[in-house]
Amino acid sequence: MxxxxxxxxxxxxxxxxxxxxxxxxxxxxxxxxxxxxxxxxxxxxxxxxxxxxxxxxxxxxxxxxxxxxxxxxxxxxxxxxxxxxxxxxxxxxxxxxxxxxxxxxxxxxxxxxxxxxxxxxxxxxxxxxGRRDAANNLGGVLQAQGRVAEAVVIWQEALARQPDDPELLANMAHGLEMLNRLQEAEDACIRLLALVPDHAPILLLRARLARRRGDLAIARAGFDALLRGRLAPALEAEAHAELAQVLDKLGEARPAFRAVARANALRTTLLQGFDPARARRHAQAMAAWWRPGWTAGRQQADDPIDPAPVFFVGFPRSGTTLMEEMLAAHPALATTGERSPLEAVLAPLRQGLASGAYPASLEALDAGEVAALRRGFREETARILGPQGRAKRLVDKLPLNLIDLGAIELLLPEARVLVALRDPRDVCLSCFMQDFEPNDAMANFLDLGSTAAFYADVMGLWLRYRDGLALPVLDYRYEDLIGDVAGTVRRVLDFIGEPFDPAVLTYRDRMTSRYVATPSRDAVTQPINRKAIGRWHAYAEDLAPILPVLAPFVEAFGYEV
The missing domain is CATH 1.25.40.10 (Tetratricopeptide repeat domain)
Known part of the structure; x- marks a missing residue:
């Protein structure tokens, strides 16, 4: 042989x-x-x-x-x-x-x-x-692109052939919850738990659905039961974070804070490949370099973008998702759901951040290089928005694009800037208590001290920009939006350059078919209310170490000390 x-x-x-x-x-x-x-x-x-x-x-x-x-x-x-x-x-x-x-x-x-x-x-x-694994994975990549409604259809079609497939049922249940189709998600959970009674991720999802419906006692019992068992660290962290939201709604602030601190401690042990300090250095480098009027005398682009794009920025958890959903309902506007066209354009330049080349390298860009970057922005915008959105005014909503406004004023001088403000104490509490998709910036929110330090870096930079940026700017406060929805939205639309449309006030009508990519998708499905205003007071004792860091911003943005 x-x-x-x-x-x-x-x-x-x-x-x-x-x-x-x-x-x-x-x-x-x-x-x-x-x-x-x-x-x-x-x-x-x-x-x-x-x-x-x-x-x-x-x-x-x-x-x-x-x-x-x-x-x-x-x-x-x-x-x-x-x-x-x-x-x-x-x-x-x-x-x-x-x-x-x-x-x-x-x-x-x-x-x-x-x-x-x-x-x-x-x-x-x-x-x-009918190939099951291809349908399952196709739904996954559609969901990853924010096309959750399409993903759910794919999973439903696959389940018609294989109605007892646990993985398909689990994916569909999570997708339906993302689309705020809560009863359908509950039904999918029940079907799956009949097949796999100890399916921990679905038990957690079912408890979250109870929380979202307002059945707080049922939700609490569900999370408590999960935490008495053995869970993978990531799932345990999620259960602690979800329990914290329930305790917060029940008015049990100290236990809620302890629960989210436990969740964040677990997430910190799982964090790999992300550097929270790198995000802070980005803001610090821009603050050290930028100066008012630095673009004066630069050749203006001869291909203005019309209609002019709007950059909607602020610190995370400042209420940007609520305003974005209102603007997304306007027939003349196309919002990005945090898929910012600017990210891909600036990525090659930002690689110089570690060596200190960026942002100073912006000054060395010649007219041809700026024109190429503008073309890249147009192409990326077209890719993200697709045919339906290309004729509309772009609202590029990624809160921390605020850091790169110094680059935007060179690359896109026709742009307008909308800035969301909120009480810094409520912002930092909400950031610490929220479960974000991990990246360098969001990794700061796993620790209360780094949350406040990052806030000071970013919003300190905004205070520098505020009086010298070579772009039209409008800021508004979340609290003013809640107090006068129609008036605040009218002011924003006037600034953007679009007429008022009643659809912006009925934005919730679209929420069962629209996927909201941010952690605020739960809150924006609810009627507008004042529950999140002044929330920090209940947590004042736990927030005491960071209040001195936030005090200058509380005063600068006009909030009561």
Missing amino acids: DPIEEAGAALRAGDLARAERLFRAGGDDPRALHGMGIVALQRGDARGASRLLGQAVQRRPNDPALLSDFGTACLMAGEARAAVQGFSRLVQVAPRSAEAQFNLGCALGLAQRPAEAEAAYRRALALEP
Whole structure:
């Protein structure tokens, strides 16, 4: 028997040591490298497997089985780019393979290329209609793009074929909750718990649904029961944070604060790859560099954007989501739901932050470079808004774009800036108590002291900008919006340059079909009320260490000390 065939027989028999010895004797034979790669995979060495299989692919680039194993090893090793290359080659070799298209979708998802992953999953479903894993993952990438309603439809169609699939049911339940279709989400939870009674994420979701309905006793009992069991750290943190919201609504401020502190302590242990200090350095660098009038004398763009974009900024938890939902209901406006076109445009420049080159590098940009960045902004805007929004006035709402207003005044001098303000004490309390998607900035909110320090950096920068920015600016206070909704929105629309439309006051009519990407999606579905104003008073004892840091801003923004 050929030694490599003998090695393959040993591999199939589970004798890895003998298989490895025989494959190794095959040297650079691609069959031997392939076999060595499979041995490495079975031993849990995905990186070693991807290296060996990659060498084999170089020798046999059209072998479907080899390409599939190579891509799989890369996926298991977290090597997204190589996985995409391997599966892209495989779909060229085997274009009618639904499995190849599905795996390419997985690789593109790992590579953070959701639109391309969506296309690959759709091709897999076209080749193999009803394929459950492709439908499940397609829903996931749609949800990741904020297209939650479309994702729910995909999951519902898959469930029509496989009504007792726990993963599909769980995904659909969470999607329905995101769309504020609470009773449907509850029904999906009940269906899943009949199949898997101890499904902890769904037990948590069901308790959250009770909280959102106002059934606080049921919600509290649900979270308490979960926390008496053994939970994964991330789920335990979520349960503590949810319990804190219930306790807050029950008026039990001290226990609520302790619960959220526990949640944040757990989240801190899970935090990987994020640097809260980096976000602070961004604001500090801009404050150190920026000066009023720095763009004076610069050549103005000869291709003005019309209608002029609006940058809607502020510190997180300043009520921006409420105003955005009102503006999104206006027929002439298109809001971004925190998918800011500016992010992609500034990302290459911000890479110089670590070396100290940014933001000073803005001064070295010539007219051609500025024009290229403006084109990038237009293209990114078109990508985010799609055909329906391109003719409307853009409202780019990402609160911490406030930091980069010094760049915006150069790149987009026709822009207008809308700034949301709120009592700094309520803002910092809300940031500390809120569960955010992690990034450098949001990581600051896991600690009360860093929350206040970050607030001081960002809003201290705003106080510098306020009197010298070369852009039209309007700020408004959350408390004034709550006190006079119509009057405040009229003032904002007048500033933006659009007529008042009654639809802005009936924005809640759209909330069962519109996904709100921010943590405020719960609050904005409720009638406008004053519950969040002055909330900090109940927590004054716990907030005492940061009140001196916030005091200058309390005074500057006109709040009572």
